[in-house]
Amino acid sequence: MPAMVEDKPKRTLPTGRRPKYPWAEWFDGKTHTITRGEDFQVPLMSMRGILHQSAKAKDGSVETYFEGNNVVVFVFTPNQTVHEA
Helix, strand or coil, rough: CCCCCCCCCCCCCCCCCCHHHHHHHCCCCCEEEEEEEECCCCCCHHHHHHHHHHHHHEEEEEEEECCCEEEEEEEEEEECCCCCC
């Protein structure tokens, strides 16, 4: 039978993964341009999907468009919280 412990052991390793992309920098409300092969490796349409999913997870939205075959231009907008009086 397993032994019982009083407290859970403290983790010495960080929990979770480091973000692959610098979301705090990219989702600062300014327009950003990222280039395939430099800033990301996935196909453009995949990166567009990643941007939209990440914006939704951060309670916002992102407007995207492509410049040529390797560049994604985007701007993040946080959702407005409506407070009822």
